[in-house]
Amino acid sequence: MCTSWQLRCRHRKSGNLAWGGSLVYSESCNWDKRRGTVDQRTRGAGHGENVGLLGRGSECAVLDEVIEAVRMGESRVLVVHGAPGVGKSALLEYAENSATGMRVLRAAGVESEMELAFATLHQLCAPLLGRLENLPVPQRDALETVFGMRAGAPPERFLVGLAVLSLLSDASEGRPLLCVVDDAQWMDRSSAQVLGFVARRLLAESVALVFGSRQRAQDLLGLPELEVTGLSDADAHALLDSVTHARLDQHIRDRIIAETKGNPLALLELPRGLTMTQMAGGFGLLNADTLPGRIEQSFLDRIEDLPEQTRLLLLIAAAEPVGNPDLVRRAAERLGAIPETALAGGTDGLLTIEARVTFRHPLVRSAVYGSAREKDRRAVHLALAEATDARTDPDRRAWHLASAAPGPDEAVAAELERSAGRAQARGGLAAAAAFLQRSVALTIDTSHRAERALSAADASLRAGDLDAARKLVDIADRDAQGEFQRVRAHLVRSHITFAAGYNNEAPPMLLTAAQRLEPFDMDLARETYLVAWASASYGAANRDSLMAISRAMRELPSPEGSPRALDLVLEAYALLITDGRSAALPTLRRALIALTGAPLQDLLKWGWAAGGLTALLWEDRIMAEWPVRVIDEVRAAAALSELPIYLHALGLPIVLSGDFAAAAAIVAQSEAVAAATGVPMTQHTKLLLTALQGKDAEASALIAATIEEAGAGGQLNGVASAHWAAAVLYNGLARYEQALPAAQATTQSANLLVSQWALPELVEAAARVGDDTAAHGALEDLADSAEPCDTDWAQGVLARCRALLSDDAAAADDFYREAIERLGRTLLRPELARAHLLYGEWLRRDRQRVEARAHLRTAYEMFVSIGMEAFAERACRELLATGETVRKRKNAGSTSEELTPQEQQIALLVRDGLSNPEVAARLFVSPRTVEWHLRKIFAKLKISSRRQLGDALSRGEYESMTQ
Template identity: 75%
Template sequence: MAVGQRGRGTGRVDVGLLGRREECALLDQMIAAAGTGQSRVLVLHGAPGVGKSALLEYMDSAATGMRVLQAAGVESEMELAFATLHQLCVPLLDRLTGLPAPQREALETVFGRRAGTPPERFLVGLAVLSLLSDASGDRPLLCVVDDAQWMDRASAQTLGFVARRLLAEPVALVFGSRQPPQDLLGLPELEVTGLKDADADALLQSVTRARLDRHIRERVVAETQGNPLALLELPRGLSATRMAGGFGLLHADTLPGRIEQSFLARIDALPEQTRLVLLIAAAEPVGDPDLVRRAAERLGITLATALEDGTDGLLTIEARVTFRHPLVRSAVYRAADAGDRRAAHLALAEVTDAQADPDRRAWHLASAATRPDETVAAELERSADRAQARGGLTAAAAFLQRSVALTIDTPRRVDRAVAAADASLQAGDLDAARAFVDSADRDAQSESQRARAHLVRSMITFAAGLDKQAPPMLLASARRLEPLDMELARETYLTAWCAATLATADAGSAQAISEAMRGLAPPHGGPRALDLVIEGYALLITEGRGAAIPVLQRAVTALGELPVQDFLKWGWAACSVSPVVWDDRGMREIFTRVVDRVRAVGALTELPLYLSGLGTMTVLHGDLAAAAAIVAESEGVDAATGVPMAQYTKLLLTATQGKEAEAAARIAAVIEQAEADGQLNAVAGAQWAAAVLHNGLGRHDRALSAARAGVGTANLILCQWMLPELVEAAARAGDRTVALGALDSMVEAAAPCDTDWAQGLLARCRALLSDGAAADGLYREAIERLERTLLRPDLARAHLLYGEWLCMDDRRRAEARAHLRTAYEMFASIGMEAFAGRARDRLQAAGEPVRERSAKTRTVGTPFTAQEAQIARLASEGLTNPEIGAQLFISARTAEYHLRKVFMKLGITSRRQLRDALLDDTAHTA
């Protein structure tokens, strides 16, 4: 704690902080780094009263020449979406016009300055990052957020995202918190503990009037554990005798309570009207003195009169209403009579502008309510709608939950309970969602209410990862919804189908769901993309690919114009259509389009799913550098969101590259974890990668084992992609029975699709199990067809297999060498080390010496990091720094920072030189 006065804004502390030399030095380093254009982030955490706020005040005072933005979490505002963020950003709102349109509109929406669709929370995060980056261009920026444990969830998520993306901005962002909030975990942190004994003793002596005996001081210091607020507060008004006798009852785990009791004793000594003013201030989180004054007048209190004799230093009303410490606010509020609390909230509601601040008014009215009140419940419901529109899912859930409790009419209460359950589900609070759906089920008055409650329950089950339970529940929900809401029923059927076939491999549920989908009435006005997907998927299971393929091919075309909101709602299911019909170009187009759209709206929670599809497709196309960039982007999203994503693309990439040690270790780790979690899809994906790796290394028996295990648990798409690996592994391992069985499955999967991808792979698989002229013709057909696709690795593998087959005939050795040479050069240029080694060995055995292509070390600088590689690639494609930042969810200044490092490593000075330098670098490292 401070001893003496603080020179606010002067850049120095007049007296300083006792015992905080190391902490202050660290804060000084943060300020100095920001002054030189480097970002710094820190979470200060510790017990109440330990001195976090004093350290933040020190940082404020020491920040000479910096612009300081401040905000504080308020316990009663935790349900108001973006409340803390708004506090922090208000001084910068005049800069919104300088942001890219999507980012500007996102912030205007969440701050209630415009109406619009709810922006994705990570687009809001990018907008705040851009705003801070822009503001720091004038002078370095210090952002201070105190009492971060009381931030609303939307603000915490946004600021956590920003903190993880700051890099090359002159911005210092520091949080003070009792415990690091969940959304700030993993950020640099410093635990603030009690003062050392000597410093604590000096602080205690500075605030005690009488000289205390040494053993009394030691006892006080020991039992407060050096907590500065306790040292300042607890001795107040106590004699040396009482201190000596009373502190023996104090224990560390009760310290906050004892400090609060000390504040309560001081509060109790104040006149009644003064206590009521403190209560109004405690219930009013904005800190607006005029609001407090007008609320006090509603209760018949004149502020000047009530504060005439002061508040014993507990409350200051100047430009803002400020409590001595957050514990004072909580002590005042919790100790007040329930009737007084309700009266204070009602007074505040009456003086809060219903137009300018309707949500705080609604929350005050709810806190003032003593019984169910439809007027207040309706206000809360409207507040929930506004919160939902701003993207405040947690806030929407909280408003709806309170609205349910205040609703009198049973049918209306059930509707609100279903809405509260759904909002809680979207906010990730599955326990609350279950509680409200139970309430809705119990009190439902109509089949419509029961059906909607059942749908939410089904989605909770799906979200909880209960894969085997979810499909039949979703099917039952869809059936119940058919006569009530056909559009919602169709979407539910599609979700159920995907839960049974893509999320799991539940053949029984898939059959039942598909049969129900076949029975749906034709849509009015002709089929849309959704209808074609549903029809095609249903036919796929009930009638087979021959009937389904024409419909699904029409669906691929229709999906090209699907709005982004539909993609966010059910596009994850639609993106599987192109792979099912073996349409490699359609797959590239749809995944590229949807990733661009999802990036544009900042939907980071959905983005990794689509990046996984795009990355897998990119590996299949043989652009391993681009696939590595996609993996890096996905990992960046993981880091920003704190949500780990599936490893499919990374596994397949390392397996395709043939990096044996790295791939084998990663595959084993994923299989172990996925089996423990019961995630069979992840197991199958890892087995697919293992089959690719071992086929490349020529260890066909191990590839056979992996492919057989994977096919047995794989979903629809993974299974069809794994079959060529199984055919090759079994044929080369000499297990003709398994190979023929796999070929039969491959025929069923590919024969109905007249695409070069399907027919090329099918011809390659058939050739492996054929002889003589038949095999020769099939290999040639495979090569011819695969040459017309984007699938360079599969084409190279066709050349390799054909070359290996030709080697068996001594008369065709020259022809064999030509195909093996082509395969080797293709594998080497793609970066498929294991397959390149296999082709090289066969080529040498066929009598052609091969000089191994070795990677050259870059002569300028060092290799690129994953993010540098991404930024270099995007810059070479002509994207500006703001465009790169928007795509990678970093600031434009960070993009520029990385690009400068790329220039240095390549030995160039401008973007004009970048494309040629990258091409030259690729040629040297291939």
Template identity: 75%
Template sequence: MAHPEQSSGQGKRVGLLGRGSERALLDRMIAAVRTGESHALVVHGAPGVGKSALLEYAETAAAGIRVLRAAGVESERELAFATLHQLCVPLLDRLTDLPAPQRDALETVFGMQAGTPPERFLVGLAVLSLLSDTSEGRPLLCMVDDAQWMDRASAQVLGFVARRLLAESVAFLFGTRRPGPELHGLPELEVTGLGDADAHALLNSVTHARLDQHIRDRIVAETKGNPLALLELPRGLTVTQMAGGFGLLHADTDTLPGRIEQSFLTRIENLPEQTRLLLLIASAEPTGDPGLVWRAAGQLGVTPATALAKGTDGLLSFDVRVIFRHPLVRSAVYRSATEENRRAAHLALAEVTDPQVDPDRRAWHLASAATAPDEAVAAELERSADRAQARGGPAAAAAFLQRSLALTGDTSRRSERALAAADASFRAGDLDAARELAGIASRDARSEFQRVRAQLVSSHVTLAAGFNDEAPPRLLTAAQRLEPFDTQLARETYLVAWAAATFAAADADSLMEISRAIRKLPPPEDGPRTLDLVLEGYALLVTDGRSAAAPTLRRVTAALADYPAQDLLKWGWAACGVSCAVWDDRAMCETYARAVEVVRTAGALTELPIYLASLGIATCLTGAFSAASAIVAESETVAAATGMPIVQHTRLLLTAMQGKEAEASTLIADTIEWAGTHGQLNGVTCAHWAAAVLCNGLARHEEALVAAQASTRIAQVFVSVWVLPELVESAVRIGRDAVAHRAMEDLADAAEPYDTDWAQGILARCRALLSDGTTADDLYREAVERLGRTRLRPELARAHLLYGEWLRREGDRVEARDQLRRAYEIFVSIGMGAFAERARRELLTTGEALRKRKSEASSSDELTPQEKQIALLVRDGLSNPEVGARLFLSPRTVEWHLRKIFTKLGIGSRKQLRDSLTRTEQATVPE
């Protein structure tokens, strides 16, 4: 196929014209890949502008580099991982070198084995590893042309991989008309028309007529220098038409692509009928298999002798694959055919497509050939959807099911198929389609159960659109209506409704209504399972208080320790908060760490940020700030990969506890504005909590009181309790004793039923603030003793601080210095700068000379969050492939980061890295 900038036979042949800056950019990219760098570039522009020519130039320039090619095909957009399979076929013999989970993921999506549908990000990691391993021996150039027609699953995976490349000898080039959302954020090169001189040279190469200069100028201007237009529009025109210019400039269509396509249509119309039919069959067959095209042609009586007797005017060629002159030729051929001929072509292709080897394409052809509802074809499409779902292609499954629904004439089947299509569309992230299909399912439902399930899908769509106050009541109604039909599904829906209400920080009445409905559920016939205990405990927490809920919630805490991974993935995000409710810091840390590991291993990145937020807060509470920073980095990596906005709960609390006033204040204000606008009041609550912590650390207690009161005004089961100690402390410090006592009563209600060192230590510390004399002294000592047995080092340090401040005011300077010194040392070692400064100033008033100290964690302060995350994981003994799997990086990228880490820390080995990082910097929470 000729380059768009090249002559296709008329006039003098020219090479690739112009494009000096574009070629220089590609040359630099290829040179960098040879030296071990990774690059990605999205080349985009109008049809015919020369994108494919530039990709072919890059391939020519990449001598000695292995090139993998793939192209999106419009008719294959519904086949999951079709483009990815094209690209990876030459590398399938290397799958055995991948870690088992990654190998299984690729073999499943490529249909090489049956298995559980893998998360697409696990597929992405597998492709990243495959390309990285391949590039070890020889640099790699991956080119995807017509990327606008990639199937969604391939686009998501390849966009993810292109973003994760860094230190591999791999380059990605995408050619597309316009970058889709999956490629947003990658470097772009917009290709426009040729400059005037080059455009005139190209026009001269394909015209024999001596054209008036004004006509030439007008042609170049009207085509905007589009190479394909300059090559194709003059074809077939007479000397008179060329000389006048009217044949070029007065096509029936207004847009330039339309004009180019019209020129192709004119050429197509001049071909014999048998040739046109051959082109139609080829345009409807996406794989480009010559044997398949000719067998289908034979079904319609078309033979090579008759179809190719006069050639194809350069529009179609047969080689290893069937190749069209340009994608616009394919679309022009297909669209210009009659409906009858199109259906005949698809039917012929279906008849020659092996139902065992390629059942999905056969089903798609049958669907395109159907003239009316056809139950047999609809059922075949359902089976194709099942296969797509099994390969982890929810978008493809949704497309098959939507087409199946369109061909369903049996009204008794429509609702079920609409439900299946709605669910698949929801899982694929197409919320608008899911909502519309759920409406169809409800409208065509023949039973109450179908209507309820349709409402359930609609409710999940509302929840997925954002944790706001619309979802909980919808989910509650769905759960209530499900009870007579499926008690297990009803209970799961109740749990999601309850959790959604707490995440959205919905009004107290909504949470109470959900909890009362849960309490009315009949007891399980086979005895309570973990899900039932979670429901019962959560409901009691709201309806009867924490004392009534305590026994049930304690049982749940033990059960969650070894809860099945599949259930954690299903609704663990809603259940893991039990350990927080019972004030069990060890269970909290271990439960969230396990949940994150399960979700991370499964590659479920869309759910991972929820689990990371919980683990991040738990990690902050332990004082492992470097680990919390690593969690922030991972959350942001995941958000960038998935395109999902997140409330930065961990960063909020972390910066507040560190006392980074400017950064924390900006983040708090931005979060309150964004979360409030989006109805995510849990984010608002967390932001006010962080503000209270920050201001208490800075000894700005009036501001801390305002923030703490704002946080407790929102109905949130966990955070509005955790902020109560901030409220007590700030109120006492500014003499608002009545406010402090009311907050103390609320804290006692929440913590007294739980005999844990966390709960009782916090209670003792806050009660000491409201006490005098021996009582206060005993309570402070109890707080120090109890919190010293927890993992919560910041809370212990604050107990020492408050005890020291009280002792100083009581005149016991010696004991005050001891307590304040302990507080200061812990604050410094953790990195709680504002609280450390507060303790230092207090120490100075006792007469102790004390210089400011840097945090012991400062040895790694110059590392970026991602570098610190990698350093901590390596320090904890993970290999480069294990770190890469955790962070969605290739092992070579991990090694590249490690070299930078070693340089920054002035070390040369992993052993020195372990010695360099302090023991407080843990990649997991403390033991």
């Protein structure tokens, strides 16, 4: 394999023959580690000039497979990780040299650029920017905005990811593409999230994405990986021999190999600076620190031997993150250093200045910068700031000015604040938070510091840095100059508590914030009241907290003019708790009508907290319809971080309607958007779907995991939903003794909606186990909820439950018939099928076998066609008990079982007339991936064209997914 052959390329280094990682480099080179692309010369695959890999046969084989797969039209992703100096960069270079005939893009994370949004992504994509015109307009605009090529509103992070996916896919049309990202542990967070998104969606694009990282980066977890460890003892001995000229005692050699763990860079650097005597006796190793420390110390020893001007040039290069030789030169001249003079004696191989300034290893940069005096670092940053163009690169200039400041500096703080605004406009919330945090530290005036601390705390909160947000809100509270600033600080602190999952603490904090906001900003106060109510009513607090919030909402002054949707929702929710459902019903209905026509900007702020109106009113049709409009507008506005919320709002009614194929597709889409945007996905739709499907093992595992994870995080809403799903699952499996406690746990939760939906499950389970007290208590609660709402859903479910508990046979019969009639007018096929099942079971026990068979057969056929396996089995057993012979049927939608959820989504969208690019944009994949899936779909459905999808997919089983 790769242990014996020679890989060649020209690589310039100072000094004689040296080993880098596990590569041997020759004297000359016209390639550098941080160049955006690699010049692809004519050469044989895997072969260049004068460079050999040692002891990396298995690693090379993995990279060979990656390259070969991409040549064959597939995509591959690989995260190469290992300790500093272990040879990751050498392996990445091997991959590049093996990629003959392919286009190679290269980028590297830079530690000092980690706060600059999309810095690494820009490195990678810069050679492809001429292809932006090939992208859909929203994607093109998103990339141009984050790269500073145009002004615009902050694009959604996921839209940027989709644009990069499309860009790479487009670039790979002509020839395969290899993208290499080294030092991935130092990528800025925005780039890491986008590239992680892209990596998870590559499939059929002829693109390889290979990362080199010291550790498993958070945003790259779950991707295929290759761990690089130290060389074998034999190879390590060979490498050590190549760089030591004195004969070493065998025991000393063994100790060096053991302590370095075969790390190639450590073996290269440890002998430097030690005399032959020290090496031979091993005494030079006595004061060695950790492995990175030993390597860094060897670099420091080499740095100290360099002339003063050369050390200054190294420090400038270490403080300048871009590797721009012109910028380094200008800064050096400002400090009186002449680059030609500084380089005249060489840099001992530590620094190379060509098309870009590069260090021998990242540890060289950290050694240079860390060992410099503070005043020297400040002087260098000031020179770099002065040498940086304030028009073309104002943010890096501001960052250098901040690093140069010896103490608080209002002018620099103001410049950082302006940079934060630009960073956020490019979609980099984490970058905006970093600039604002530094701005706070440099602010002199306390009133300015309080305002900046509030902005920094809010940005840190939205970027997910809760610890930093807490510290900043403490500063804002301490320095606040008036009540409004203190109130806003309290509001941010409340949102931090809510985001952290301390749910029992959040509602009262939000209530206090809303009350204190009233004199200053009534609109913000009203929005805060609604969030407080939702956080309490969705299971985050007890009923006393919900009552306190509702009473405070009742005391709000009447709005001027006609009430808006927000005003009506607040009034309706407050009345529901303080006066009961009957009193609140008219206002609930008015609020629901207003909600369906509310402006999108309002819905994006508080719509998630108002969506429960449809459930409270038992309005199945509006529940299915109103999210569609919001989803369309969310997509049109590219406000896609809100999309998982509304996909969930759409997913639940689709599950309740019995369209499991469409529901599974929505779950898959929600998971994709949640992964792309970083917005956690609620599991309600998936929980209910798997429970109704009756998949015992799968549903039980999901329920248990949700209860454990949500419970640990204080997310009682998730716990309640999991118990509800368990009650549905166990009722379907006829394990009523397990369904009963699950239903009771749900109905006792503070979540108004889930507890309401669990009442029919509690009635059925309690009736079957003979717990009359629990059954009748649940029926009374259900009547309180459903009776005032004159909808077929409410009255149908209530009639079904009354029939279950009725002692009068004639009344029970009437209730069952009413339930079937009313539920037959709804969209809720599972509820209707369950009414037939319960009626058939009752008729069989009443010895009316002929009529029982009719209803049980109807129930069985409905359950089978929907895909409710457990309930179908229950209906089957009842049919057999009537003496009927039952021929087991496949799900009428069995074709859907042959398609994966991804294929189902694509088939539905293509059937409804969307083009491949439109489907790709909707499902966050590339058009080539859509085409690849379509070929598989056609084969599975035994069709040959898009036009045939309409016949192949039964509309009874596949509802339109274009919403």
